[in-house]
Amino acid sequence: MAASDPIFSVKLTPDDVPGAKFWSPNVSEHSVCELKRWLACRGLPVGGLKDDLIKRCISCIEAGKSGEILLSIDGGTWFQKKALQVIDKMKETSSSSLSTAPFLPVTGWKIFPSGPIPKAFTYGVIYEHIIATARLMSTDGGDDDEFSAAFNTSKPMSKGRQFFLSGHVNDIQDIRKNDFYFLKAKVMPSYSQTSPCNVSVTLNMTTASVVDASCDCKASAMGRCNHVAALLFALEDFTVQFGFEGLACTSDVCKWECW
Numbered sequence: 483m484a485a486s487d488p489i490f491s492v493k494l495t496p497d498d499v500p501g502a503k504f505w506s507p508n509v510s511e512h513s514v515c516e517l518k519r520w521l522a523c524r525g526l527p528v529g530g531l532k533d534d535l536i537k538r539c540i541s542c543i544e545a546g547k548s549g550e551i552l553l554s555i556d557g558g559t560w561f562q563k564k565a566l567q568v569i570d571k572m573k574e575t576s577s578s579s580l581s582t583a584p585f586l587p588v589t590g591w592k593i594f595p596s597g598p599i600p601k602a603f604t605y606g607v608i609y610e611h612i613i614a615t616a617r618l619m620s621t622d623g624g625d626d627d628e629f630s631a632a633f634n635t636s637k638p639m640s641k642g643r644q645f646f647l648s649g650h651v652n653d654i655q656d657i658r659k660n661d662f663y664f665l666k667a668k669v670m671p672s673y674s675q676t677s678p679c680n681v682s683v684t685l686n687m688t689t690a691s692v693v694d695a696s697c698d699c700k701a702s703a704m705g706r707c708n709h710v711a712a713l714l715f716a717l718e719d720f721t722v723q724f725g726f727e728g729l730a731c732t733s734d735v736c737k738w739e740c741w
Contacts, residue, residue, distance in 0.1 A: 492565045494551035499523050499560045502551055509539050525552040586682055586696075587657050587664055594654035595728035599721055600663050602690035608714045611692040612638045612706050642711020645669060651716045652678070661687050665717060669709040671699065679709045683717075 496503035501519035504512060512520070517535040518528040524547070526538060542548055553561045645651065650670040657664045663685040668678035684694040692714075695705035 492561065492568055494553060494555070494560055494564060495549060496523075496551060498564055499551055499555055502555075509543075510536050523551050523555050524548070525555075584660070584662055584684065584693075586666075586684070586694075587659055590657050590659070591655040591664075591666070592657060594656045594665070594667075595720065595724075596656055597658060597728045599656075599717070599726045599728060600685050600687050600690035601726045602688070603685065603717065603721060603726070604690070605718055607685075607690050607692060608711065608718060609639070611695065611714070612642070612711050638706055638708050638711045641708035643715050645708055645712035646715040646719065651712050654713075654716065658687065662693070663687050665713065667713050667716070669697075669712050671709070681709045681713045683710065683713055 494502075501516065502523035504516070504520060506512065509517075514532050514535065517532065517539060520539055521528050521535065521542075524542060526542060528535070530538075555561075650672075652668050652670070654665065654667040656666075664682065665685070666680070666682040669681050670678050679697050679699045681697045682695065683692060685691065686693055692705075695710045697705070697707050697709045699707055699709055
């Protein structure tokens with residue numbers, strides 16, 4: 483999922499947010515409450531007398547910045563609503579819906595990297611899967627307190643990165659089938675535990691979007707635990723160092739696998 487993809491280019495317009503649009507072309511006809519709301523929607527100061535507010539609004543309009551709506555207005559409610567609409571549209575138009583994933587292959591796995599890796603895979607893909615869509619899902623009736631706490635502090639991202647850098651991701655294997663790239667590994671939860679977690683991730687070969695992810699740990703009901711993040715960070719690190727075509731089993735790869 484590249485930064486230019488729809489989910490990363492969502493912007494709010496004055497029509498998307500209540501109070502972000504004036505009902506009259508004459509700014510001075512609006513009340514103090516309406517002026518403050520208009521300014522707040524653009525992240526501008528709302529203090530001062532009415533004349534000050536009017537001047538501030540007119541200055542913003544003349545500068546051509548009246549269409550720049552703050553994404554975090556009202557706690558991000560309106561951004562989340564619009565982003566959900568974008569995701570729903572992506573699901574409808576994509577040949578491989580984000581909510582539909584193929585079965586994980588049983589046979590045919592090879593030592594990573596056995597071939598080409600989705601070229602669109604970047605840090606943005608990890609962020610989109612672990613943070614962006616998780617935020618939207620957590621506001622859509624979710625009641626997993628453990629997950630919500632982890633998300634609110636971005637634990638899957640920070641812990642996942644830490645697990646990867648500490649060498650907890652081992653025995654990575656991959657396979658390509660039809661339009662999908664499958665990746666699996668064993669990830670150690672911590673040095674004090676001897677039983678690794680079995681982690682798998684499925685990417686769309688064209689968009690590199692995560693269409694499925696799983697882990698047998700207790701915190702992975704949504705496929706967004708520390709261990710899934712760790713495997714994704716391992717994949718990102720490899721592409722940064724060696725590219726997307728994959729390498730033969732040389733000493734360089736062995737060195738990378740050992741970290």
